[in-house]
Amino acid sequence: MKSKIKRHNKIELLEHWSIALSGIVLLFTGLGCLPLYKRYYISEIPGFAWTADFYNVTLIHYFASIVFLCGVVFHIFYHGVRKDFALLPKKGDISNGIKVLLAMIGIGKEPPSEKYLPEQRIAYVGIGFIIILLLITGIIKILKNLEWILLSPEVESINTIIHTLSGFVFLLAFIVHVVTVLIFPSNWPLLKSMFTGYVDEEYAKHRHALWYNKIKRD
Amino acid sequence: MNLSRRGFLTLSSVFCSTLLVGNYVDAAKGKYATLIDIDKCDGCKDQSIPLCVKACREYNKDRFPEPQKPILPYWPRKTYEDWSDKRDKIDTLTPYNWIFIQKVKIENEEIFIPRRCMHCDNPPCVRQCPFGALNKYPEGNSVINDKLCFGGAKCRDVCPWHIPQRQAGVGIYLKILPKYAGGGVMYKCDLCKDRIKKGQEPACVVACKERLGDKAVYTFGIREHIYDLALKRAKNEGLYIYGDKQNGGTSTLYLSKMPFEKINNILKALKERFQMPVEVENKIESTFNPIGKVALLSGAISIVGAIVGAIKSKKNPQKEQNNEK
Numbered sequence: 364m365k366s367k368i369k370r371h372n373k374i375e376l377l378e379h380w381s382i383a384l385s386g387i388v389l390l391f392t393g394l395g396c397l398p399l400y401k402r403y404y405i406s407e408i409p410g411f412a413w414t415a416d417f418y419n420v421t422l423i424h425y426f427a428s429i430v431f432l433c434g435v436v437f438h439i440f441y442h443g444v445r446k447d448f449a450l451l452p453k454k455g456d457i458s459n460g461i462k463v464l465l466a467m468i469g470i471g472k473e474p475p476s477e478k479y480l481p482e483q484r485i486a487y488v489g490i491g492f493i494i495i496l497l498l499i500t501g502i503i504k505i506l507k508n509l510e511w512i513l514l515s516p517e518v519e520s521i522n523t524i525i526h527t528l529s530g531f532v533f534l535l536a537f538i539v540h541v542v543t544v545l546i547f548p549s550n551w552p553l554l555k556s557m558f559t560g561y562v563d564e565e566y567a568k569h570r571h572a573l574w575y576n577k578i579k580r581d
Numbered sequence: 582m583n584l585s586r587r588g589f590l591t592l593s594s595v596f597c598s599t600l601l602v603g604n605y606v607d608a609a610k611g612k613y614a615t616l617i618d619i620d621k622c623d624g625c626k627d628q629s630i631p632l633c634v635k636a637c638r639e640y641n642k643d644r645f646p647e648p649q650k651p652i653l654p655y656w657p658r659k660t661y662e663d664w665s666d667k668r669d670k671i672d673t674l675t676p677y678n679w680i681f682i683q684k685v686k687i688e689n690e691e692i693f694i695p696r697r698c699m700h701c702d703n704p705p706c707v708r709q710c711p712f713g714a715l716n717k718y719p720e721g722n723s724v725i726n727d728k729l730c731f732g733g734a735k736c737r738d739v740c741p742w743h744i745p746q747r748q749a750g751v752g753i754y755l756k757i758l759p760k761y762a763g764g765g766v767m768y769k770c771d772l773c774k775d776r777i778k779k780g781q782e783p784a785c786v787v788a789c790k791e792r793l794g795d796k797a798v799y800t801f802g803i804r805e806h807i808y809d810l811a812l813k814r815a816k817n818e819g820l821y822i823y824g825d826k827q828n829g830g831t832s833t834l835y836l837s838k839m840p841f842e843k844i845n846n847i848l849k850a851l852k853e854r855f856q857m858p859v860e861v862e863n864k865i866e867s868t869f870n871p872i873g874k875v876a877l878l879s880g881a882i883s884i885v886g887a888i889v890g891a892i893k894s895k896k897n898p899q900k901e902q903n904n905e906k
Contacts, residue, residue: 374890397711398733399762402655417709417739418864425872432876433883440887445895502880505873508708508865516716520729523713 366564368578370478370556378438379557382494385430388423390537393530395420428501435494449478452488456481467547475572490536493529500526610702611721611832613777614807615786616800617695619837620820621793624682624693633695633799634671636788637680640773644727645677646766648750656760661749662734673854676748676768680785683855685847687839694844695785695798696855697770698723698744699824700832701863706736706745708865714767721804721832722772729753732765741828741861743854745769772832804832811836829863 371379395414400406406415413419442448459474460482466473479487503522506512514522544550552566567575625631646665654661664675671678680697704723707715714729715736725736725745731754736745745767754763773783782790786799800807808825811834815822823835837844841859848856 396709396735397762398735398738398764402658404657417735418868421709422868422872425869425876429872429876429879432880436880437883437887440884441891444888444891502877505876508703509870509873510703516718516724519707519716520713520726523710524729527711527713 367561368564368567368575369560370562370567371560373560374441376557376560378434378441381430381434382438385427385434386533386537388427389431390530390534392420392424392427394534396424397527428505432498432502435498450484450487452484453481456484460485467543467549473549473570476570476574477577478571478574480570486536486540490533490540493533493536496529497526497533500529610804610830611700611717612719612804613721613772613801614804614832614834615772615783616807616811617833617835618798618800619692619694619835619839621796622682622693622695622798624684625792630671631682631695632788632792633785634678634680634682636784637697637770638671638678640776640784641679644768646748646751646768648748648765649755650750652750653760655749655764662747662765663749664746665748665750674744674746674769676746676766679768679770683848683853685844685851687843687847692837692839692844694835694857696742697785698772698833699742699828700770700772701828702830702832703828703863703865705739705741705828705863705865709739710736718774718778720772720774720777722774722777724771724774725767725769727752727766727768730766731763732767734764734767736767741858742856807834823857823859827859827861829866 394400395405396417400411400414400420405411406413459476460480462471462474463476463480463482465471474481500522503512503514504526507514507519507522544554549570552562552570556562562571564575567578625633628635645668648663648665652661652663664670664677667675668677671681673681674696680695683694683696685692685694700722702721704715704717707717707723711733712729712731714726714731716724716726718724730752732747732749732752734745734747737743737747746769747765747767749765752763752766754765757763773781773785776783781787782801786797786801789799790797800810811822811825814820814836818838820836820838821840823837823841824831824833835841835857841857845857845859
């Protein structure tokens with residue numbers, strides 16, 4: 364049996380999947396909050412008739428937001444307090460990130476990486492920013508509907524537009540994230556580790572040499 | 582991140598007290614309301630067009646849509662909503678007619694109901710517009726921003742009375758993805774927003790008063806006064822009220838000697854586009870808001886759990902041995 368190295372603990376896996384799965388539900392119902400599904404016959408697909416009613420779609424959006432909100436704030440506070448900052452960008456990440464991406468399509472050699480790949484760290488901050496934007500504007504929407512806060516018409520409009528537009532950016536980021544994991548075989552061990560928590564020692568030694576050496580040193 | 586225990590406790594108590602106090606914060610009800618006395622309305626029988634309708638059309642005529650033609654259908658569908666050839670239609674709500682007089686025959690008596698936006702206290706159209714194109718103003722009116730409106734008609738779907746009406750071939754959607762997204766601009770009564778902002782009465786109210794004086798169908802004024810007046814008259818004269826409870830309350834109150842159940846039964850039987858259901862639940866208040874509270878509370882609990890969990894895991898670093906930081 365191949366020797367394994369622990370990459371993610373159960374908490375991290377739970378964070379990732381709670382955010383990912385609720386994020387998918389939020390994206391689907393978020394698109395459904397736009398008047399799209401009836402027009403595009405989605406509501407006529409067997410099992411999707413419920414999407415024709417905005418109240419149904421919004422209800423599920425609200426429920427999924429509970430999981431999403433909990434997942435994201437837990438992630439921020441848990442790792443913030445623990446000072447787990449391995450996913451935050453470092454100097455040289457842009458140039459190294461480009462090298463990693465080029466290597467994925469067979470151009471050049473991939474530089475040795477730490478636990479996370481340089482472009483992963485950049486993507487993390489990017490997607491994190493979008494998620495925070497969605498969360499803040501979403502919370503403002505909840506508060507506004509509760510009438511716990513009263514917004515001026517202009518602020519109300521701006522908040523709604525930011526939520527809708529950043530939803531589209533989130534959709535785009537989500538697609539890029541999933542596609543990059545799925546189409547490049549070099550990333551498949553990372554996908555596996557998102558389910559099991561472990562990567563093969565050989566993979567870590569080869570691709571995440573800096574991380575691997577650090578673990579071995581410690 | 583360094584958050585002291587005291588700092589954390591202060592933060593969470595502020596958050597929790599906001600949650601609690603929030604229950605008692607009064608809804609933003611708006612400054613004005615309209616009372617519509619159905620029993621006084623004769624539909625302006627002596628006029629070619631009811632005066633309130635005429636005044637509304639006249640006052641808002643510069644804001645009516647001028648669509649670019651040919652109008653594209655809402656792909657992949659083959660339809661689109663175009664009222665531009667029916668601008669003279671006054672017996673229903675259209676993008677060119679924001680108020681109409683609904684005629685109903687009940688027990689050999691003809692009654693006339695002026696129909697327009699109810700201007701809800703917690704309007705689903707405003708709360709659910711995904712483009713932020715609808716706003717609730719401090720005066721109590723819900724207003725469509727025709728510069729932002731994509732014409733998806735969601736507001737019409739979520740409105741219990743299906744008031745907003747769509748005109749294709751106008752609006753911001755033409756500049757973005759005219760074939761694939763959007764459908765025009767929605768139009769409806771905004772209670773003559775510029776007039777009421779200046780303290781003037783809406784055009785329909787003024788026109789009715791000019792014809793009927795003290796016996797005018799409409800009474801417009803400070804919300805509390807209008808509510809008091811309606812409740813007092815309902816009690817003293819044995820009248821029925823509509824609009825005070827429906828959809829969690831609105832800025833438009835109808836008074837009638839005829840029960841509204843009876844009126845709506847007729848409207849329902851006639852399959853009228855615009856009915857007056859008596860039971861109108863505001864789902865934002867009854868369904869979404871409780872879940873919203875749970876979401877906020879869960880978020881707060883999650884923060885507490887995260888901080889406690891992180892502190893505990895720091896105290897037991899051996900458990901995390903294989904984990905890189």
